[in-house]
Amino acid sequence: MTDVSSDDDQNSPEPAVSDGEINAEATAKATDEDRLVQPMRDTHFDFQHKVFSLPGAFFCADPTSKDPVLNITLGDLKAALAFPTIQESFQIEEGSHDDRLLEVVEQGLAYVKQIRPGEQIPGELLDGRASWSVEERHRKLAKGRLMMQVASSVKGNEIIVSDADQLEQLLDDPQTQARMKAAIERIAARLKITEKAEEIVGGRIDDLAQELSYIEALRDRFKHIGKIETKLGKLTTVYRTDRTFCSEVNRMQGLIRKPLREYDMIFDQADAQTGDIVGALKDFHATVQFIRKIRDDLRAKLLEWEDLLNGWDHIAMERSSQMEQLQKQTYRFLASRFIETTVWKRG
Structure with missing residues (x-):
């Protein structure tokens, strides 16, 4: 998956300059030549104040507070400006064009990790489409699973196949292809499509x-979150002589099971939405809206995990300071989100 604004090589800037320095530098450096070409309004982050057109400026969520900030660089100094600071220091009036765009930025950071002035507003906020891309194998898998549901609907017992290799074999089977053709004709009749039935139903399946x-x-x-759980099990062997480390890992294994169960349930909901393929195609708009809501909810959850996933994807399963640092980072992440607390009440 590729973010439309995924410059992960940016370091978290430090708020090391005063408002006076920022105003002076912003006025001096952000000339008309520095400005991006203004795109069409309401589809892009076309800010008007010059501070937003400083070279390298970008928005992200503050690592600690999770509040949105504008990151700017002035010479050797870096600053992460909270939105109230921006509005006060640069006289961004309430209800103005830039003020409204700051609200859109805050919403957009739920879908992308970074936003740069001048970029297109995430599609999720414009027309519901995703602002990130998928690989061709994901499109092929989704299409194949749907076609299997279509083919099996003829017998009234729709089949959901997850394994890509098994799916490819089933789709290549002449009997499956014959059932798909019959099922499309049956679905068209159910949907009262009399002309160009195969084309219309096929197009809806593609969409x-x-x-x-x-x-x-x-x-x-x-x-990959499940793979972290597996690797935690291996760590108890690697660090078997370190009782404190193993004790923390055991607690982490308990904590990570909660989100894994939660996410499995969400994916089950998405699969169930097309369990009745005829109903899904008949009420197409509602089906798409439901799928997009699940997509956006999962996407927002995934963005919180990405730094950890990247760390676990590339680390060697051996004793090292890097491993111990990643273990502590993961423990803090899990404990801050998934620890279960018991509230005792007096009888």
């Missing part, structure tokens, strides 16, 4: 598969 391809891409990435 639905495109929406589901994002669910498949997310499912693929979320599997």
